[in-house]
Amino acid sequence: MSRLDIQHGVVEMAHGSGGRVSATLIDELFIRHFDNALLKQGNDSAQFEAPAGRMVMSTDAHVVSPLFFPGGDIGSLSVHGTINDVAMSGAKPLYLSASFILEEGFALAELESIVISMAAASREAGVPVITGDTKVVERGKGDGVFISTTGIGVVPDNVQISGDRAEAGDLILISGYIGDHGTAILSSREGLEFATTIVSDSAALHGLVAAMVEAAPEIHCLRDPTRGGLATTLNELSRQSAVGMQIREADIPVRAEVRGACELLGLDPLYIANEGKLVCICPAQSAEALLNVMQNYPLGSDAAIIGEVVSDNAHLVTMKTRFGGQRVVDWLAGEQLPRIC
Amino acid sequence: MCLAVPARVESLDAAASSAIVNLDGIRKAISTQLLDEVAIGDYVLVHVGYALERIDPDEAEKTLLLFDELKAIEP
Amino acid sequence: MKYVDEFRDGEKARRIAALIEQEVEADRDYRLMEFCGGHTHAIFRFGLHALMPSNLKYVHGPGCPVCVLPAGRIEAAIQLVEAEKLILCTYADLMRVPAGKRDSLHRAKARGADIRMVYSVNDALAIARNNPEQQVVFFAIGFETTTPPTAVAIQIAQAEGLKNFLVYCNHVQTPPAMSHLLASGEVSINGILGPSHVSTIIGSDAYADCCNNHHIPIVIAGFEPLDVMQSTLLLVRQINAGRCEVENQYSRAVTPDGNRKAQALMANVFEQRPLFEWRGLGALPDSAIQIRSEYADFDAEKRFAITDIATADIKGCICPAVLRGLNDPDECKLFATACTPEEPKGACMVSSEGACAAHYSYGRFKSETGA
Known part of the structure; x- marks a missing residue:
């Protein structure tokens, strides 16, 4: 079988044809790097023993521009994103699947570095990619590479985490600094380039979640504030639980550089995406202990209690500003774009 | 209207009429074409990638002092 | 953040609020127009309404460049980009502004028009340099703050011989809009929080005529919450004393004369436009600028013979x-x-x-x- 010319080659239509060329790509790139026994079964599906208990399943499509950004790339992001979605039910993630849509002409060297980064993220997380698929679209009909990943996991018996369980009196925690991922992406976006030491916070949070549910299985809600940022996540949870929320600006961790970038571009850190943070809502009496657990875990070392759940028929999220005022923190309207006025 | 933020001039390229400014760790290249004079260490108001004007530190200080003096006249 | 955080101190704000409360006269109504959207944004974002006495009210002004651009100008830009198959560069602020027939730049982009959002006019220049075979039109909007960078870009394009860079000029001027509002006599206000960043360019003296002709106190006010509050206090004092002058609270960035270099650049590239349609204010004489004939090669209106498109008002919209x-x-x-x-x-x-x-x-x- 012919070898793949990773150094100089590009994705060709034949790589998605299902023929010999496809097989070479799968063997030399995907199986080689993802390297695990279930994937090597080589069937259209991977077979494994089902664990006892409730299972969760989540899927996430990943498109990001640029594909490589400070602190990560689309590969690691596609692993972290789905692991986190599974983990936000309190589950232990077990396996991932991955499907790639490649654009004709995309450099194989870049694809390999994405796959290597994906494999490293999955190995580090202990959640293997056990099945996958690859398709190729004509040049101009894709943006280099799109990756969809699906994850499954199993939830501990005593855990009941759901977005509709927030109750008045609960406290709201965030696991660390907000806005890092979105700021890192903006800094490398064409036309906006600015230099910063901020890197994406892209990370798998299931370890942190495991420690949290062990310490406080009574947690009501967990969610990762990705697109739309903290503001959008809190509004989703408020609506789902039919409650209001009151947060305090002064307690929300935001790095000076993220604030700086936001002032420059007219954006609000509350709406900037995160890929390695979680929002936790728990009964007030559990909050301090939970905060301790989070702060003792590397990915939660800057965790903070940022507000509380209140009863409110309008399901508004309101914020006490650092300045001393009070304002509504609304859903994001459209996409957040840099502004001049 | 007109979002403009104060940022510190960190380096200057006189030939290109450009500067690198720093805003709390964010560094951005901007044009200094609208300014007659600008020096490293100046704070400038940045709007759409241009420095509009330098911030006068003495005037800023005066305004801030006015806020502080308000305490004295409080009943 | 230096020169920002100091001007967002909540404790000082409460002190100024106490002083305003003390100084307002109970039998008087204070209706202060915050001319700029920047002021509006600060008033709401920081909740300044709540700190003001009940007889002091902020009245919104027209100082939002996106808001005053008539739908017809956006429709013309959409027609241009779709008919000529060129690249249209715009500040992102304009993307979702309604044009006629439920259209917008955003929707035109979705239909396939090559519309690119830029942070600076310099990015539009770069796009023109990188696409020599295509025409690149920069959708220029904004008041005197945003005008000088457009002037610089046109000069750069001329110096470089960058023939595929064009500007669709929609720049408007602040003092004429203010004068018009006051002359119309429709709105009852007794003081104006004057533009901050516009004034860095045109200077605080630019409002002297407006102040004298219409006997209204004007305070050039910064956009941070303490700036707005201190300017409010200065206006209250002028009103109480029956004074009427232009005061400059934003003295850290605004001088009486403004930025002379930027003014010269604008004067070199632009000239007065006889009449310009404003959304909300109608057609106002001498309230906007156009590209001088010396720079006609860069004028998209001339190159493509763009004409004004009249658009119907949106039913019920006030x-x-x-x-x-x-x-x-x-x-x-x-x-x-x-x-x-x-x-x-x-x-x-x-x-x-x-x-x-x-x-x-x-x-x-x-x-x-x-x-």
């Missing part, structure tokens, strides 16, 4: 009245029902500093929670 300070956004029957930030009908709902968007995003706290 943006024109809101822009003139005659109505509050929540007096519009479309507000928060048919017109929301997701599906804006009027321009004031689009820009985050538009009066309606500010009311919607920040102001609902008061009405919906009864606080």
